[in-house]
Amino acid sequence: MSGFWPSSFTTIQDLNGRPIVGAKAYFYAAGTTTPLTAYQDYGLTTEHPNPLQTDGFGRFPAVFLDEDDEFYRVRVTTPGGSILYDSDTIPIIGPSEGGGAPPAPVDPNALYDTGDLKARYGEGFVAGYVRGNGRSIGTATSGATERANSDCQALYEFLWNADPNLTVAGGRGGSANADWTANKPLDLPDFRGRALVGLDDMGNIAAGVITDLTDLGKKVGAQTHTLSISEMPVHDHPLTINSGGAHTHGIEKGGSGGGPGVQNGPGDGTFTNTESGGAHTHTGTVGNRGGGQAHNNLQPSLAITVYIRL
Template identity: 30%
Template sequence: MTTIVSFNPNRAADLSGFAVPGALATFYDSGTSRERIVYSDPECTLPHPSPLAADGAGVFPAIYDTGDGDVKVEVTTPEGVMLAGYPMDPVRVVDTDAAGASAIQFDPTEDIPETNVQAAIERVQANMIQPLLDYGLGVTGNAPLLADLDATGIASGFYRFDESTVGTRPSGMASSATGIVLVWRQSAGNALVHLIQKGNRRHHLRAQNDGAWAAWAHLMQSADTATDEVWSAGSSTAAYAATPKGIRAAVGALAVGVGQTWQNPSRALNTVYTNNTARPIFISVTANGSNALHARLQVRVNSSSPWITIALGNPDVDTMTAIIPAGHQYRAFGGDGLECWAELR
């Protein structure tokens, strides 16, 4: 194994610390006076001259050895005077193919079988990243496939689902649908799943409580709107995102006076009428009365219900008003004559 011969100092210096230009280094087999050939290249094909001269600053070039045994070095002035600290036996050497941390060896483990620092560092990095990739973190290709949406032990992470994935899907989602599944886990039996179908903006949520999966729910989005007719009817049980226009339509469908006009329909006393407008209406009736026959304004739910008197006129001319709910029946009962009948409808 080729080694680099490294003696300290690499710069030849005298006792005062001044560099010794042209200092001479001679190399020997350790413990002997037998000269040793050293080289100027890592392949040990170009021998250095012996002795080897330092440059004008007292610095020696790189020195390579075949690594066959220890090396001794003597450094002298150009005049042959030995410098302090020499001879140095043996000289410190460094392997050329395993320098620094990579040369440190240690016992392998099952998870880190490498036996040098550099390779072990790379293995540790790979070991750190691989578990993240297994759970969809940091992937640049396909996320790991989730086999069963109903599995109770899904590890926290980011997954994908496709037509092969079994388990309960959100209502209305085709078995061929694909997409993303995100799993957050609080504990072994409690988690939250977030599912998004490819090509669809709707976000579905599902909670696991004490090991059991709850039903799927979804987050409202701006596209979850209904027509004014749906808001006005007020009969749908589906969830919709509220809009000012929709709220106005819903309120207007029940509010008296919104979208209605005053009218003088043909009406008579003691005659039953029905509010068929599907909205509440406001009526105002002016009738003549007498001490013997007071006019009354009455309303009932339908023909099977009793009449409820909601206004009673005076013996003389009097005006009676009421709000009539949609579908209810109403009448002006009694009185001597009708002066005016107006309806806001």
């Protein structure tokens, strides 16, 4: 039996809502770049060209796929070759049988598009994904460090266009496709040790929740922070020294040969007073407290692996 391509009879539009005449749809075997035959009729007797193009109204014709192929990959581009979307491992679903269930099981990976993220409680490689670890992807001969394979092209071009700050080995060229063809590795987004947070504007005016976080992939925050003086709360250290009031101090008179206030020998038991210093206070110093160490900024967290769909 055959399955019907869901995008049959749909109109491809540009950002201004105008139909794209001559848009192209390429059909491949799932997970590959091996062309897959698309047919014009349910009986699978007349083949479509591959790629298939939209008509003068920007519409794709009816497309039927052989259900025996089970899954397929489709890439849709503008007439000039810019990728509009590239979806892989899509189930070919024909008429239901018996209880109405589709004849082929739905692959969970088919629910993800190129560039989508998946959080997984595990490590290592996962088919159809790369890890968001800051390493690189590219062609089979590019020397990319995370994955060097032809199946990386859709993600490579998606990331190249989505984030101009991602590094391309040897410098960015004129287009994503040009750099891919030139075998230049592209660095992946780096989620190591970082929590995910939404852009502060995200197509709207900035919310001001995290100021200036309006650039895709921008990194902010730190595990620890040492307060500067300007960041400390305004405060004082109270210090009170009571006044001694106006008073004098008594001095025992000296012994023989001594005058008042001079003790050259044993005192004679009589005293004289100094002049009054008047009412006065004494200055004091408050000592420092604290060690000046950085404090912990870390929110309660649990480590997982972030994967990006090819």
